[in-house]
Amino acid sequence: MKTLLLFNFFGPEMLVVFFAILLLFGGKKIPELMRGLGKGISEFNRARSAVEHELKEGMKEEERKKAIPKADEGEA
Numbered sequence: 001m002k003t004l005l006l007f008n009f010f011g012p013e014m015l016v017v018f019f020a021i022l023l024l025f026g027g028k029k030i031p032e033l034m035r036g037l038g039k040g041i042s043e044f045n046r047a048r049s050a051v052e053h054e055l056k057e058g059m060k061e062e063e064r065k066k067a068i069p070k071a072d073e074g075e076a
Helices: 011-025 029-075
Strands: none
Touching: 011 029
16 A cells, blocks of 8 residues: 655755755745744644634533533422
């Protein structure tokens, strides 16, 4: 069974990719590109955390709503 591995680069392949990036963007642009990439990843992680938190809060609220009628039924 063959497995498709994306980004499975080693030694010579990495050098070719590095030099291609260096030729395309130049040495002075690479730090700026990496900084932008880092900010993008950071923003993505913040948004993912916010959505995860919102989902957990929604689930907790739903559990609370289900628990309240059961408590009220016992009193009647």
